Amino acid sequence: MGIASRSARRRATLGRINLGDAIFGGWAWLMAATLVLIIVLLVLELYEGSKLGISRFGFSFLIEERWDPVFERFGSLPAIFGTVVSSLLSLAIAAPLGLMAAIFLAEMAPSWLDQPVSFIIELLASVPSVVYGLWGLFVLVPILRDPIQRTLYRSLGFLPIFGCTPLGIGMMAAVVVLAIMILPYATAVARDMLRAVPNEQREAMLALGATRWETIWRAVVPYARSGIIGGFMLALGRAVGETMAVTMLIGNRPDISPCLFSPAYTLASQIANEFAESVSPLHVSVLIELGLVLFVITLILNGLARLLVWRISRGEMRGAR
Amino acid sequence: MNNLITREDTNLVAKLARTIGASPKLATEASLAQAQAETNVRVGAAVSAGGMTIENLTAGFADFTAVSNISLEIIPNKITAIIGPSGSGKSTFLRCLDRLHEEVRGAWAGGRVLLCGEDIYAAGVDPVQIRRRVGMVFQKPNPFPTMSIYDNVAAGLRLNHFRRVPQLDEKVEQALRQAALWDEVKDKLQQSGAALSGGQQQRLCIARCLAVEPEVILMDEPASALDPIATLKIEELMRELAREYTIVIVTHNMQQAGRVSDFTAFLMMDEDRAGRLVEYGHTKQIFTNPKDKRTEDYITGRFG
Numbered sequence: 244m245g246i247a248s249r250s251a252r253r254r255a256t257l258g259r260i261n262l263g264d265a266i267f268g269g270w271a272w273l274m275a276a277t278l279v280l281i282i283v284l285l286v287l288e289l290y291e292g293s294k295l296g297i298s299r300f301g302f303s304f305l306i307e308e309r310w311d312p313v314f315e316r317f318g319s320l321p322a323i324f325g326t327v328v329s330s331l332l333s334l335a336i337a338a339p340l341g342l343m344a345a346i347f348l349a350e351m352a353p354s355w356l357d358q359p360v361s362f363i364i365e366l367l368a369s370v371p372s373v374v375y376g377l378w379g380l381f382v383l384v385p386i387l388r389d390p391i392q393r394t395l396y397r398s399l400g401f402l403p404i405f406g407c408t409p410l411g412i413g414m415m416a417a418v419v420v421l422a423i424m425i426l427p428y429a430t431a432v433a434r435d436m437l438r439a440v441p442n443e444q445r446e447a448m449l450a451l452g453a454t455r456w457e458t459i460w461r462a463v464v465p466y467a468r469s470g471i472i473g474g475f476m477l478a479l480g481r482a483v484g485e486t487m488a489v490t491m492l493i494g495n496r497p498d499i500s501p502c503l504f505s506p507a508y509t510l511a512s513q514i515a516n517e518f519a520e521s522v523s524p525l526h527v528s529v530l531i532e533l534g535l536v537l538f539v540i541t542l543i544l545n546g547l548a549r550l551l552v553w554r555i556s557r558g559e560m561r562g563a564r
Numbered sequence: 565m566n567n568l569i570t571r572e573d574t575n576l577v578a579k580l581a582r583t584i585g586a587s588p589k590l591a592t593e594a595s596l597a598q599a600q601a602e603t604n605v606r607v608g609a610a611v612s613a614g615g616m617t618i619e620n621l622t623a624g625f626a627d628f629t630a631v632s633n634i635s636l637e638i639i640p641n642k643i644t645a646i647i648g649p650s651g652s653g654k655s656t657f658l659r660c661l662d663r664l665h666e667e668v669r670g671a672w673a674g675g676r677v678l679l680c681g682e683d684i685y686a687a688g689v690d691p692v693q694i695r696r697r698v699g700m701v702f703q704k705p706n707p708f709p710t711m712s713i714y715d716n717v718a719a720g721l722r723l724n725h726f727r728r729v730p731q732l733d734e735k736v737e738q739a740l741r742q743a744a745l746w747d748e749v750k751d752k753l754q755q756s757g758a759a760l761s762g763g764q765q766q767r768l769c770i771a772r773c774l775a776v777e778p779e780v781i782l783m784d785e786p787a788s789a790l791d792p793i794a795t796l797k798i799e800e801l802m803r804e805l806a807r808e809y810t811i812v813i814v815t816h817n818m819q820q821a822g823r824v825s826d827f828t829a830f831l832m833m834d835e836d837r838a839g840r841l842v843e844y845g846h847t848k849q850i851f852t853n854p855k856d857k858r859t860e861d862y863i864t865g866r867f868g
Contacts, residue, residue: 354669441706443702443704443706444706444708445667446664446667446700446702446706447702447706447707447708447769447772448708448719449664449667449695450662450664450695450699450700450702450773451695451696451699451719451720451723451772451773451776452692452693452695452696452720452723452724452776453692453695453723454692457723461708461719461723462708465708465710465711466708466709466710468710
């Protein structure tokens with residue numbers, strides 16, 4: 244076989260490889276573009292559907308407190324307030340719990356315990372939302388109402404957050420159930436991030452004469468920090484969008500109250516509750532507009548989270564002397 | 565010290581072992597005794613500050629024995645190199661000297677390791693306290709990436725709740741100067757340590773180790789991930805540090821052992837795959853006039 248024919252064949256092979264690359268590259272581009280397209284279409288569709296509400300109320304939709312389908316006065320502030328407060332409070336409960344559980348699972352648990360406990364925590368994520376709602380109604384709400392909220396009301400009732408009639412159903416019940424629901428996400432991500440920390444980091448701290456706790460707290464957790472916060476943000480995203488269990492527990496009243504015991508509303512639960520009974524085109528339109536607001540809130544929370552990660556990493560670079 | 569075997573005795577044992585065709589194990593025992601006889605010149609020195617005496621150290625993981633029955637003396641203010649082929653238990657041996665070995669799941673160790681005359685494996689000894697006295701530099705540079713250069717060096721001091729800022733500044737500067745890194749980083753102490761080059765990162769790790777003023781510094785192939793120039797810098801630094809510190813270095817690189825160390829221990833695995841001490845002595849002697857055939861074969865590059 245001559246050199247000429249061999250090199251000709253090699254050229255042909257190269258040509259085929261390049262064609263494959265082109266096809267694969269194009270395919271990957273197409274798929275990525277599809278994702279972006281879906282998001283864009285979704286936003287367009289939400290905007291299209293809410294046009295009537297936007298033209299009628301404009302910006303005041305975001306700051307109006309009243310929600311009255313009969314007189315067609317619609318404002319989303321109570322639902323925005325309920326969404327942000329319920330999800331942030333539930334994250335405030337779930338984040339420390341999840342981090343500690345993850346530290347236990349990744350750094351301390353013997354291997355025979357680690358698997359079953361991880362499994363049980365992840366099982367929490369597979370319980371249907373409506374079951375959490377039922378559990379909340381029949382188990383959690385009575386417990387919250389009588390011993391817990393009543394005691395808080397009697398002893399700390401002078402504080403605005405405990406200063407209203409203990410109803411059981413309301414913000415507090417929704418927050419507790421939400422915290423349980425998002426706990427597995429926070430825990431699973433944090434655990435995986437801690438496990439991914441290279442062993443050299445642990446040994447570097449141990450070799451300086453650190454105790455186990457100091458090693459975890461000063462070397463392992465900081466190394467995994469941005470991943471852990473990412474996991475918390477995933478959990479927060481779940482809390483913001485959670486519908487069924489919240490609808491069953493939060494009391495569904497478009498009020499803005501500083502009190503944790505009083506009923507409230509969230510964007511998602513308001514949409515779910517009223518869509519089937521919407522009486523006018525304007526009512527439908529403002530419900531879709533609530534969806535658009537929910538989308539924007541998710542975007543803002545994500546942006547803030549990224550900013551937080553960035554600030555933390557920069558803040559520590561400068562060194563806390 | 566009770567091993568007052570003379571050179572003649574050990575040679576006799578070795579010769580005897582060879583003539584009767586004894587197992588290599590017996591020969592190992594013989595050369596071990598020989599190595600001890602070799603270092604008997606300095607017996608007693610290891611008890612003073614920064615010296616270590618290892619007696620019958622055996623260690624491993626679960627049912628695997630990584631190092632078996634190693635006894636030797638680490639002489640203060642000298643550099644002791646541990647050489648040997650892959651799998652001969654060099655790193656495990658080193659990690660037993662600051663009780664880091666036991667942090668691995670399933671790890672175990674037996675025997676005695678004396679630091680300044682006290683057994684660090686005695687009951688009631690806190691490994692955390694031992695690690696503050698015996699520092700370690702690892703194979704791969706491992707600065708804490710979320711900390712600044714300053715905070716990396718201060719990390720060990722802060723563990724001791726050292727918070728007075730002026731003294732902290734002073735100690736950080738001193739450690740960085742000792743590690744020959746000060747001039748390169750003095751203007752960017754608040755930048756991330758992860759942005760430095762590999763060689764600088766390794767010197768940062770050395771500075772971090774020096775800041776807590778350990779008595780002994782263990783180095784596990786500290787230059788194997790570095791380029792030749794950075795390697796040379798680390799070696800110069802080691803010679804410099806040996807004036808004040810006792811250094812034990814594990815190395816794959818025999819030229820490096822020859823260049824930097826005062827004493828050399830040659831480890832090799834037996835047929836049961838456990839690492840044993842074959843020969844221990846002055847580096848010059850090990851490299852020019854090894855007593856054991858296997859040391860000679862390894863030094864001359866016939867295996868390993």
